Amino acid sequence: MSACGCDGGGLRPLDEALEELLERVPAPPTVEWLSLDEAHGRVLGTAICAPADVPAWDNSAMDGYALRASDLPIEGGWLPIGGRLIAGDAARQPLAEGCVVRIFTGAALPPGADTVVPQEQCRSEGSGVVLPPLRRGQHVRRRGEEMRAGMPLLEAGQVLRAPEIGLLASLGLGRVPVYRRLRVALISSGNELREPGEPLAPGQIYNANRYCLSAILRGLGLQVQVYPSLPDDLGASRDALSLAAEQCDVLLSSGGVSVGEEDHLKQAISQLGELHLWRLAIQPGKPLAFGSVQGKPWLGLPGNPAAALVTALVVARPFLLCAQGCQAVQAKALQLPAAFRWDKANNRRQYLRARIEDGNVVLHPQQGSAMLLPACWAEGLAVVEQGRTLGVGESVAYLPFSQLLAP
Structure with a gap:
């Protein structure tokens, strides 16, 4: 287990943690050929050059x-x-x-x-x-006004949107090489979890993360394999993780990664591979785990639903898209005036559920790490940097969900 400065109470900057994570991204999946009708939203596996002049004549x-x-x-x-x-x-x-x-x-x-x-x-x-x-x-x-034969058009790692599909069709290319969809194992941890529709006993909760994270992953164009929730049993956890590592490219779990918490998930991962526990300088989402299970990368997200959502979007998303073969993996923030005050500087970067009203960034009044309702009201995340205060009208970074929830 790697301390990473965590045992001493240190908080790791997100940008530093992301840099290390992206350095550990495995090679992208193999390439397969699909028809244009099947290729929308997929990641291009090889570069495409113009086969001829376009237009072909004046x-x-x-x-x-x-x-x-x-x-x-x-x-x-x-x-x-x-x-x-x-x-x-x-x-x-x-x-x-x-x-x-x-x-x-x-x-x-x-x-x-x-x-x-x-x-x-x-x-x-x-x-x-x-x-x-x-x-x-x-x-x-004019002939060749748009492109000349041999001219580079699309690069490997581009997501094929409607314009790219149309361009490929205009070149007469009926099939295109794309990376196979990344297979992501989605695992929840905790005896207290129950599936929606089941009755709850005292102390039990519904497994919101399993459905929220699955929707995020599928929206990113990834193939999701959902596994039953891990019980608090070392042998069962070890067997489930081992099976997931055999069947998938990357493992993603939620729950059981808080520093100092005793649980069988971390012990099972330590026995099967490598475990690093980090405390990130972000809120929500401070606890994060990273490592490998039988050589397959594993990301452990917090259990609180809002914290799991935020870390999935700002940590897991760029890692998984990079593993899928994507080139552009970081969402680009907008700079907009704040319609709120932030009087007390925090030692962690804040990801606040927010939306735009009349051109200004407005916060939901509730920002708890266990609450998903504010995220439903929100249209993105306002980002207040570590150690910063804000006055009304000052510029604040804003990450729209339309970017974060798409590849």
């Missing part, structure tokens, strides 16, 4: 008339219509000298044409059209 950005700019007088004038092109047509014949071609958005320009005039700026007259003065090259999408 084409019209407007419905209108394509022409050779030098065929039109500077002041504009009348030119005969020598053809018609719609999207999907192949422009096989060069543009006849002194003529225009009726053209529609996306259609390839005929050889010789270099300019398009929108139809609303033109007037039909007999067998031709009257055109205004123009600028050579206007309203033309």
